[in-house]
Amino acid sequence: MPMDFWSPLKLSVEIAAVAGSLVFIFGLFLGKIMANRNFKGKVVIETLILLPFALPPTVVGFLLIILLGRQSPIGHLIVGIFKQPVMFTWWAAVIASAIVAFPIMYQSSKTGFEAIDRDIENAARVDGASEFKLFYLVSIPLSIKAIISGGILSVARILGEFGATIMFAGNIPGKTQTTPLAIYMAIDANNMNIAWLWVGSMIAISFFMLVCVHLMKQ
Incomplete structure (x- = not known):
């Protein structure tokens, strides 16, 4: 198997691991915070989150360029701290894919937390459980299927991300060229053999993830 076959796959897995971890952590906590709470402006906040x-992913990529590009205030701050812009870097691919996938994890975890019987959590509070212990000893175990399903689907979305990544991170082989981008370039170059290998790999990975989600729901 040629080395240029493994490079996009390896990069996709690395980005999915980091972006998926960020999406999982922040989606989990934000889902818990927003579940079963009503306050002024909640609809606006949730609309922005989702x-x-x-x-379209290309619109997300465009907005990331405006918000984090070299000419933006945040972009200037990033250059001042890290001595380089975030655009067209490995981290740009992580940010783009994480933002696109975040709504999946957030909505799934929030739905799981909302399905918990409030009497169970209140009973734990009466028994002296702190909010933190309540969270990881009661709330998470009772909604674990929704949480894990959301995490798996988020990683699947990250692995398939194309539009926001190519807009914000570019298509740099060995640096930001993930498997979806590599497939596009292979087809453009009429290199169908390696394109089929990448397509087959992505189908196999996605199929496995969807099977895991299905098994979690049983």
Whole structure:
């Protein structure tokens, strides 16, 4: 198997591991915070959280360029701290894919937390459990299927991300060229053999993840 076959796959897995971890952690905690709470402006906040799921990925990529590009205030701050812009870097691919996948983890974890019987959590509070202990000893175990399903689907979305990544991170072989981008370039170059290998690999990975989600729901 040629080395240029493994490079995009390896990069995709690395980005999915980091972006998936960030999405899982922040989606889990934000889902818990927003579950069963009503306050003024909640609809607006949730709409903003879920917006990347509804927007075309290229629009997400464009907005990331405006917000984090070299000409933006945040972009200037990043250059001042790290001595280089975030665009067209490995971290740009992580940020783009994480933002696109975050709504999946958030919505799944929030739905899981909302399904918990409030009497169970209140009983734990009466028994003296702190909010932190309540979270990881009661809330998480009772909603674990929704949480794990959300995490798996988020990673699957990250592995398949194309539009936001190519806009914000570019298509740099060995640096930001993930498998979806490599497939696009292989087809453009009429290199169908390696394109089929990448397509087959992505189908196998995605199939395995969806089977895991299905088994979690049983």
